[in-house]
Amino acid sequence: MHADADLALQSYFRYLSSEKRVAEHTSSNYRRDLIRFGGFCSTQALMYWQQVQVNDVRRYIAGRHKNGISSKTIQRELAALRSFYRFLSKTHQVEHNPAQHVQAPKVSKRLPNVLDVDQITGMLNAAPDSVLEIRDLAMFELFYSSGLRLSELVMLDLADIDFKEGFLRVRFGKGGKQRQLPVGEKALEALKVWLGHRSDVYEQAVFITAQGRRLTQRSVQLRLDRWGKSKGIAEHLHPHMLRHSFASHLLEASQDIRAVQELLGHSNIATTQIYTHLDFQHLAAVYDQAHPRSRKA
The missing domain is CATH 1.10.150.130 (Tyrosine recombinase, N-terminal domain)
Incomplete structure (x- = not known):
């Protein structure tokens, strides 16, 4: 060109x-x-x-x-x-968008892999053997506690976490969107332990390397896979699996898909439906029970 x-x-x-x-x-x-x-x-x-x-x-x-x-x-x-x-x-360089109405072939909807509650508990209850594993455990607790995306976790700064109120602020969500998320007690405890060992460096990132630099996404992926293997989890562990598990377990317990949608930062509820294994039959049942004009009198 x-x-x-x-x-x-x-x-x-x-x-x-x-x-x-x-x-x-x-x-x-x-x-x-x-x-x-x-x-x-x-x-x-x-x-x-x-x-x-x-x-x-x-x-x-x-x-x-x-x-x-x-x-x-x-x-x-x-x-x-x-x-x-x-x-x-x-920027006034073109007058039309040729891709605007072009449709892609339909995507086959695959259900995401999730860990069950016992697997999550066993993985997160394991005792760390080093300072780096203390950091890793805090990362994994936070993934499961708040349903963060990998990119959101590595971009977290110290100022984004409010320990007193028990929440964190996502400043760099998908599409540039910000949101506020609760942080569970277990994750807060793990974070406090990590910050007690974290070296006092200029870098404001919550999760840093041994050299004091912000962790990369690839490093987090490798550390999680390594942690899973060492804790006896046969399948390949990746950060999104913890996000899937967070959403699935929360929805199963609460049945509140709108709340899960907000926590995940999804703009479209259909995306949340896929992430959380929610099928049409459940949606129909909720509709039948809740809508005042869903059934004949």
Whole structure:
């Protein structure tokens, strides 16, 4: 593509990090998706973003699907394109968004893996053997206590946690949204123990490395998998599994899907339904019991 097209792309990436403040993982995915789409445009002799039409986007998506790319990945690529073109429109570089109404192939809804309460209890009741394991235990308690995303956990600063009131503030949620979350007693205790061992460094992050730097998402993933293996959990443990477990256990006990939606930071309740294994039959039962005009008198 033309050099001007590349300049527009770089400007968008700066916008994502400085103004939108999207998660590092999302920004990296969008960058890769848009660069790949730019390569496709070059093969179609499309040198400027203004030249791209709806049929070009559809042709690209059809090709990705034909090559076996998952529907979930294609949905993300379309989201990246829509976001990019909204930026171009906002900055008066284009007059239309060619990706706006293009649909991705339907995603098969898979239920997420969760740990049962006994597995969670055994994992979190294990005694740490080192300062790093004290830190790790505090992270895992917080994941399960508050249902945090991985990106939200690593971005937590000391000032975000209110020990007196028992809550934390998520400043960098998905889509740049902020929310406030309760923190359970077990997680608060684990955090206090960790902070008692945490080195006194300038870094404001709650969870830091032995060198005093903010932990990366990859480090947390590796530490959790290692912890799970050492505690006898056969399946691969990943941070989102603790988030799934938080949501599933909370919903099972409370039956309050709206509250779980708020705690997870979902903008769409349908997403919460998938995360928490809630099926249509349960929703229908709740409707039948609660709605004043759901049944004949």
